Amino acid sequence: MAIYYGDGSNSNSGRVIKVSYADSSAYGRTSISGTGGSGESNQIILWTALTHNKLSATSHLRCQMHIAGHSKHSYPFYGTGVRADYSGGHYTTFQGSSYSIGAYISSGSVLWLIDYTFTPTNLANSTGNITFKALYRSASGSNDKPFNIWNPSSADDNRGFQKQSVCIVTEFVPN
Amino acid sequence: MAIYYGDGTNSNIGRVLGQKTSSYYVRTSMNGNPNNQDVDLWNMLTYNKLSSTSTIIVSAHITMHHDYSYPYYGTFCKATWNSGAGVYRNRSGCNYSIGKYADSNQVIWKILTFFTAANLSNQTGNITFYASYTATSGQTGNKPALQWNPNATDDGRGFQKGSTCNVFEVEP
Numbered sequence: 001m002a003i004y005y006g007d008g009s010n011s012n013s014g015r016v017i018k019v020s021y022a023d024s025s026a027y028g029r030t031s032i033s034g035t036g037g038s039g040e041s042n043q044i045i046l047w048t049a050l051t052h053n054k055l056s057a058t059s060h061l062r063c064q065m066h067i068a069g070h071s072k073h074s075y076p077f078y079g080t081g082v083r084a085d086y087s088g089g090h091y092t093t094f095q096g097s098s099y100s101i102g103a104y105i106s107s108g109s110v111l112w113l114i115d116y117t118f119t120p121t122n123l124a125n126s127t128g129n130i131t132f133k134a135l136y137r138s139a140s141g142s143n144d145k146p147f148n149i150w151n152p153s154s155a156d157d158n159r160g161f162q163k164q165s166v167c168i169v170t171e172f173v174p175n
Numbered sequence: 176m177a178i179y180y181g182d183g184t185n186s187n188i189g190r191v192l193g194q195k196t197s198s199y200y201v202r203t204s205m206n207g208n209p210n211n212q213d214v215d216l217w218n219m220l221t222y223n224k225l226s227s228t229s230t231i232i233v234s235a236h237i238t239m240h241h242d243y244s245y246p247y248y249g250t251f252c253k254a255t256w257n258s259g260a261g262v263y264r265n266r267s268g269c270n271y272s273i274g275k276y277a278d279s280n281q282v283i284w285k286i287l288t289f290f291t292a293a294n295l296s297n298q299t300g301n302i303t304f305y306a307s308y309t310a311t312s313g314q315t316g317n318k319p320a321l322q323w324n325p326n327a328t329d330d331g332r333g334f335q336k337g338s339t340c341n342v343f344e345v346e347p
Contacts, residue, residue, distance in 0.1 A: 002180075003178070003180075011178075011180055012180070015190075016189065016190060016191050016345070017184045017189050017190070018184070018188070018189030019189060019191075019230075019232070019343075019345040019347060020347070021230065021232065021289045021347075023267040023268070023288075023289075024267075025267070055184050055189070056184070064287055065287075066268040066269075066270070066285060066286075066287035066288070068248075068268075068270050070246060100272045100274070102245070102246075102272040102273050102274060103242065103245055103273050103274070103275065103276035104275070104276045105245075105276060107246065108245060108246050108273070109245065109246035109247075109248070109270060109271070109272065109273075110272075111270050111271070111272045111285065113285065152246065152248050153248065154248070154311060156246065156248065157246050157247055157248055158311060158314070159244070159247055159248075159249055159310040159311055159314040159317050160246070160247055160248025160249045160310070160311070161248055161249060161251075161266050161311070162248075162266065163248050163266055163267070163269070163270060164266060164267035164268065165267070165268065166267050166268030166287050166288050166289065168232060168287065168289065171189070
């Protein structure tokens with residue numbers, strides 16, 4: 001039984017029910033690998049960002065990531081994506097995931113942004129632990145990657161500081 | 176005492192306690208950083224934090240013009256409280272892209288970050304959030320761009336652009 005509020009909303013829909021968040025401070029500055037070849041078996045999981053304990057079978061999970069990179073490598077390379085692992089399966093999408101190499105210089109910053117909402121169907125109506133991963137995969141090549149350095153630091157530009165990446169997952173029940 | 180809902184959730188955790196948004200849309204020349212000092216480009220907003228155990232999630236979209244320092248990893252999101260007596264500089268989820276390697280180009284600064292209760296010393300009350308930059312000791316004059324919030328002065332085809340910030344307080 002829902003609680004019905006005076007503004008017309010209720011406790012069962014249109015609300016956020018849980019938020020999870022993490023940064024990449026466990027990793028620090030990291031040289032990243034290129035894809036070993038084409039296809040899923042050769043993809044690279046860059047970051048297992050967090051595990052969200054999903055409360056509702058009917059909720060959606062909005063996954064946002066801000067991933068800091070340095071030194072362009074492949075471009076435009078539309079092979080970055082986000083994956084959600086649930087009990088008994090996983091769902092990978094290449095939607096809502098893009099990066100910009102910025103200036104056409106080798107030692108530039110690269111900004112990879114992810115904003116994708118996983119539906120209950122994507123996750124087989126699962127509840128419980130859902131693990132979110134940022135990945136890249138090549139359809140037809142090898143040694144592809146969005147940048148050379150993940151989480152740049154003063155080693156990449158001596159004026160700056162250690163940068164980190166962030167993931168935020170918002171579980172909400174839509175109207 | 177929490178309210179327990181039929182879907183297994185309850186009113187004490189995983190909920191949004193508050194939200195605040197702000198914007199600013201005045202074309203502004205940006206200053207380079209002095210030695211060992213922050214440049215607080217934008218006092219984004221002051222949020223009245225309700226809970227000592229909550230987390231603050233900050234997102235911002237800051238529009239700028241004309242590349243200057245790059246890659247320059249000196250930007251951060253700063254939180255202050257108690258009239259500046261408390262400070263936390265958050266360098267996670269805070270980067271900008273200068274786009275094409277051309278002087279007269281747009282530069283986009285994105286913030287997606289969070290401040291845990293521990294980051295904020297379990298404060299409640301007013302917390303002020305800034306978009307800021309600085310550099311390592313001895314490095315001066317750095318800035319992510321020349322102009323903040325460009326307009327038709329920067330490209331005659333366009334309009335006044337603005338920057339936006341959103342803050343959510345969530346009980347994890």
